[in-house]
Each structure stands twice: as structure tokens, then as C-alpha cells.
Amino acid sequence: MEQANPTQPVALIVGVTGMVGVALTEALNKPTALGGPWTVYGVSRRPLPTWFPSSILNKHMILDTLNQQQTHEILSPLSSQITHVFWLALQVNESEQVNISLNSTMLSNVLKSLTSSPTSKLSHVTLQTGTKQYLGPVFDPILSTQLVPRDPPFIEDYPRLPFPNFYYALEDILASYSNSLTYSVHRASLIIGASTRSFYNLLLTLAVYALVCKHQNHPFRYFGNKYSWEHFWDVSDARVLAEQQIWASVTDKANNEAFNCTNGDVFTWKMIWRVLCDAFDIEFVPFDEKEEFDLVEFMKDKGEVWDRIVEENGLYKTKMQEIAYFNGIDKLLQFEFQHVCSVNKSREFGFHGYANTLKSIPEWVQKLRQMKILP
Incomplete structure (x- = not known):
């Protein structure tokens, strides 16, 4: 097994073949990547597609994170290497209660596998969510008829809506680990990127x-x-999301905070x-x-x-x-x-990434x- 440099941060991207997974793999490999140079490991449920730039992954693992035993067998031997988890994985069902169960199980299985060893190096988790934080479960056939979304522009400190939401469940799981590791939450708008493996593309x-x-x-x-x-x-360019997640993962001020992440224009x-x-x-x-x-x-x-x-x-x-x-x-x-999301908090904390949406669409095409x- 390839050994990482002990002084080098090691990223595990869970959901590496999605739109942001591709952008994040490329961003972490840049010589200018904050906190780098990075070693980059990636996880997906299926083999890498031919369009994925596999040469810039140090290690790829096929893993069903819903399977607790398989997750432990594959990830626990790496717990002394992996320093950062970038959580981009997603299971989507019409029922929000099913979403809560599936997505919570996946995140819990990964975190338990990486933190159970006394030699665990894991220090930070970035969690990607989205504007359902402010809208509620819009695709749930029963709950969606009852929703009253927050007023736009959406602001991070809006109180939670009184509806089940798997984003809330994932945030609570991370908060339960706050004594041993830090985290950041990244709330995307509609995401623009390049992948055949993203559910909402x-x-x-x-x-x-x-x-x-x-x-x-x-x-x-x-x-x-x-x-x-x-x-x-507004929308979120996958490259801006990748930049914000890397920034938050190495910036102490951003620890245990949630940030909206959009292109910054409308x-x-x-x-x-x-x-x-x-x-x-x-x-x-x-x-x-x-x-x-x-x-x-x-x-x-x-x-x-x-x-x-x-x-x-x-x-x-x-x-x-x-x-x-x-x-x-x-x-x-x-x-x-x-x-529309407010990105004022992100700017106030020091992240100034942006994209011109009307120019980025032809670039992604x-x-x-x-x-x-x-x-």
C-alpha cells in the first residue's frame, strides 16, 4: 500500500466521480492548492469512468459506504494516513425519512472507520449540502406540499425549518464528533459541473x-x-465549491462553521x-x-x-x-x-472565490x- 508523507495532508474524497469530486481532485492537485501538496484518495461505488482523470488520484477505492463491514475493512487501515475527508456522497430517495437513514448511515460508517483507531490522523471533515437547508424537502411527495421556504437571499444563520431534512441529520453527526475533529458545511445552490455520475446535474x-x-x-x-x-x-460552479472546501479545511477561523457557496452573481x-x-x-x-x-x-x-x-x-x-x-x-x-443565497459570510471569513455564471456555462459545455x- 502506498504510504503518504507523514507531513503531507491526505484527502479522502467520498463521491469522487460527481461534479464536485472531479473539480476537487483537480484543485487539490494544483501546485497552488492551499495546505498542499496533497495526497488524494477517492471513493466511489463503481469503477472510475473513462472520462475521469484517474492519473491525478493517488489511490481509488470502490466502496459501498452503506455497507458497514466493507467500509471498515477498506478504510480503517488508512486511518493513520487520512487527515481530511471531503464528503460529497449522496443517496437520493423521494422520502426524506429514507434520505435521512441512508445518508446518515454512510457518513457514520466512514467516520467510525477512520476514528476508531488510536493512530487516527483525521482532523477535518467538509460536508457538502445545499439550499434544501432553507427550502425543506422539496422532492418529498407529501412534505413538499406543506413547505414555506425562508425568505431569499438565504442566510446561514436562518433557523432550521420544522421538517425532516437529511442535511440537518448530517450536520448533527459532525457536531457529535466536535471534541475530536473540526468540520465545515458548504451549502451549494444548483451545481454546474461535468460528470455523468451526479444525480442532480x-x-x-x-x-x-x-x-x-x-x-x-x-x-x-x-x-x-x-x-x-x-x-x-444563482448557481454554484463546481470549481468554486472545490476552492471553498479546500480553504475551509485549512483555515482555523472556518472551523465548525456553515457557508453558502455560489458564484456570487445572479x-x-x-x-x-x-x-x-x-x-x-x-x-x-x-x-x-x-x-x-x-x-x-x-x-x-x-x-x-x-x-x-x-x-x-x-x-x-x-x-x-x-x-x-x-x-x-x-x-x-x-x-x-x-x-438566491447570500455569500456575505463566506467573504467576511476570508473566502473570495467566484465565477461569472454566463461565461462558465460555455466553459463547462x-x-x-x-x-x-x-x-
Whole structure:
């Protein structure tokens, strides 16, 4: 087994093949990475896909963190090496109670495996969550009908909503370890990045829809409501999230704190639609609220169209239902409040990372093309 330098921080990225996992692996490998040079280990449930830059991982492990015995057997021998855990793993179910059970089990299994030994080196855990902190369980079919979200812009010290939320459960698990290790919580907005292994992949979902429209000569119509078309939203570039997580992991002032993490700017979906049309060379169609359009219904039988696009362009093999989440994005864009987070706290604590959203989208489209995920 490869031995890490005893003076060198060793990162374990749990969920390494997701959008932020890819960005974090690349960021930790930069010569300028804070606290570095880093040794980087990665965990995923499946083998690394061909598009993943595996050469910049010192070690990759296939691991189902729901399996307590397997997690202990694989991770406990590394407890004398791993100094930092970056928690990006996610299990998603419609029921929020099931989400709490699954995600809590995974985090607990990993932390127990890495802290049970007297030679444990683990000192800090970064936990990635999101704006469900302020919205509640928006995808739970029963609870979502009862939600009253916090007023935007969302602020970190808003009290918890009176609904079950697996983000709250994960924060409580980390707080229970506060005598022996520090942690930081990173609340992302909708994430923009490049991976086929992320459950909520906004850009890839929109790209699949755009390319199917282009392939079949359908208009690329906006499927949200008039409010979201015209009002402000924000997103989180995976690179900014990676930078903030590294910063917090080596900054004492950030210990045991929660930070929103967005690009620091806002946009309307009308603006995004024009950017997407330019990126995929399709005609911009203005939103018309008189014309009803059901995205989920439109895309439900388009799996074979996507298969043809993949085949004709020699792309990395993907199935539409595995990389696109039409139900989720359709529901989000029916919101009638501005989905915006305050990042003042992050700036006040010393993190100034940002991205220009309208410029970053074409960059990520190009990255997805280089990875042979998009044509």
C-alpha cells in the first residue's frame, strides 16, 4: 500500500466521480492548492469512468459506504494516513425519512472507520449540502406540499425549518464528533459541473434536452413559469465549491462553521436560455406563458433519440434516464420566489472565490465535449 508523507495532508474524497469530486481532485492537485501538496484518495461505488482523470488520484477505492463491514475493512487501515475527508456522497430517495437513514448511515460508517483507531490522523471533515437547508424537502411527495421556504437571499444563520431534512441529520453527526475533529458545511445552490455520475446535474439535463430538440428539429422551449424566467437565481460552479472546501479545511477561523457557496452573481433564466442557445447553436425561442409545455411528458420517450446522438457522435455511453433529471428541474423552475443565497459570510471569513455564471456555462459545455459526454 502506498504510504503518504507523514507531513503531507491526505484527502479522502467520498463521491469522487460527481461534479464536485472531479473539480476537487483537480484543485487539490494544483501546485497552488492551499495546505498542499496533497495526497488524494477517492471513493466511489463503481469503477472510475473513462472520462475521469484517474492519473491525478493517488489511490481509488470502490466502496459501498452503506455497507458497514466493507467500509471498515477498506478504510480503517488508512486511518493513520487520512487527515481530511471531503464528503460529497449522496443517496437520493423521494422520502426524506429514507434520505435521512441512508445518508446518515454512510457518513457514520466512514467516520467510525477512520476514528476508531488510536493512530487516527483525521482532523477535518467538509460536508457538502445545499439550499434544501432553507427550502425543506422539496422532492418529498407529501412534505413538499406543506413547505414555506425562508425568505431569499438565504442566510446561514436562518433557523432550521420544522421538517425532516437529511442535511440537518448530517450536520448533527459532525457536531457529535466536535471534541475530536473540526468540520465545515458548504451549502451549494444548483451545481454546474461535468460528470455523468451526479444525480442532480442541471447543465447536463438541459444539454440533453437542447440536443434532442436540435436532433429532431423541435423548438428549444422554456418549461418553467414566467416568474423564474424573469426573476433572479444563482448557481454554484463546481470549481468554486472545490476552492471553498479546500480553504475551509485549512483555515482555523472556518472551523465548525456553515457557508453558502455560489458564484456570487445572479441571473434570470431568460439570460441562461440565450447562453444555451449559443452553446448548442439553436434558435432562441422567447417564453410564451400562453403556450403550455410539459418537459417531463415531452422527454419521456426520447431515450432512443439520445441513444442515437451518443452512437452517431461516438460519445461515452450514457442512458438518458441516468444523466438527466427532468422531474427535478421542471419542479424547481415552477418556484415563485427568487432562489438566491447570500455569500456575505463566506467573504467576511476570508473566502473570495467566484465565477461569472454566463461565461462558465460555455466553459463547462466545452469540458463535457472534451470528456466525450456531449457532442
